[in-house]
Amino acid sequence: MKQILIATKNKGKIAEFKQFFATVNVEVVSLLDLEEPVPDIEETGQTFEENAALKAEEIAQMFNIAVLADDSGLIIDALDGRPGIFSARYAGEPTDDKANIRKVLDELAEIPAAERSARFVCVLAIAAPNKATVFYKGYCEGTITNAEKGENGFGYDPIFIPEGYTKTMAELSPDEKNSISHRKNAISQLEKGIHSK
Ligand SMILES: O=c1[nH]c(=O)c2ncn([C@@H]3O[C@H](COP(=O)(O)OP(=O)(O)OP(=O)(O)O)[C@@H](O)[C@H]3O)c2[nH]1
Numbered sequence: 001m002k003q004i005l006i007a008t009k010n011k012g013k014i015a016e017f018k019q020f021f022a023t024v025n026v027e028v029v030s031l032l033d034l035e036e037p038v039p040d041i042e043e044t045g046q047t048f049e050e051n052a053a054l055k056a057e058e059i060a061q062m063f064n065i066a067v068l069a070d071d072s073g074l075i076i077d078a079l080d081g082r083p084g085i086f087s088a089r090y091a092g093e094p095t096d097d098k099a100n101i102r103k104v105l106d107e108l109a110e111i112p113a114a115e116r117s118a119r120f121v122c123v124l125a126i127a128a129p130n131k132a133t134v135f136y137k138g139y140c141e142g143t144i145t146n147a148e149k150g151e152n153g154f155g156y157d158p159i160f161i162p163e164g165y166t167k168t169m170a171e172l173s174p175d176e177k178n179s180i181s182h183r184k185n186a187i188s189q190l191e192k193g194i195h196s197k
């Protein structure tokens with residue numbers, strides 16, 4: 001079976017990528033599968049693209065193979081786009097999904113339902129030795145709830161209601177999330193990019 005190395009340590013992302021790539025018979029290998037632990041890559045970029053490139057290029061160079069990386073996050077309009085590129089570490093490091101959710105709900109406490117619009121963003125970068133890095137981007141529009149609901153997914157899924165739905169992303173099944181998510185939409189762009197070559 002063909003394999004793809006994905007430069008991530010996020011178990012939620014890994015589970016979703018495994019589902020996407022299983023449909024084309026590609027096995028996902030992540031940084032958590034390697035025998036030698038890989039140090040955390042500092043995400044010092046100012047944009048999702050810069051951070052995705054940092055992760056993909058560093059690992060591609062380390063192993064001399066093509067690598068896919070995902071930099072993603074939640075953009076909330078009433079918070080001027082925060083947490084944005086800081087989504088994983090919004091309430092500090094190490095990453096704590098529950099604390100991140102609490103911080104967002106606290107900051108939105110006075111904001112009425114009609115002004116709680118938000119979107120998830122996913123930027124995929126593919127880096128390969130001696131090749132220019134390429135990028136694909138996907139969005140998922142929605143709103144932020146007043147309280148957590150649902151057990152599926154990861155990150156901010158329990159407080160995000162996708163447009164056209166009445167349930168949070170964490171109440172959707174993995175298949176449902178993977179049919180509408182920012183990650184799915186970025187992968188669709190990747191497929192289009194590859195087929196047009
Ligand atoms: O509810 C969510 N559903 C999603 O589908 C989703 N995708 C991203 N996010 C948030 O954005 C951060 C990514 O930050 P990020 O791209 O730096 O990844 P990470 O640090 O978790 O892992 P790595 O890939 O860098 O190893 C994550 O931790 C989450 O807080 C999501 N939240």
Ligand SMILES: [Mg+2]
Nearest residue numbers: 010043071088
């Ligand atoms: Mg990260």
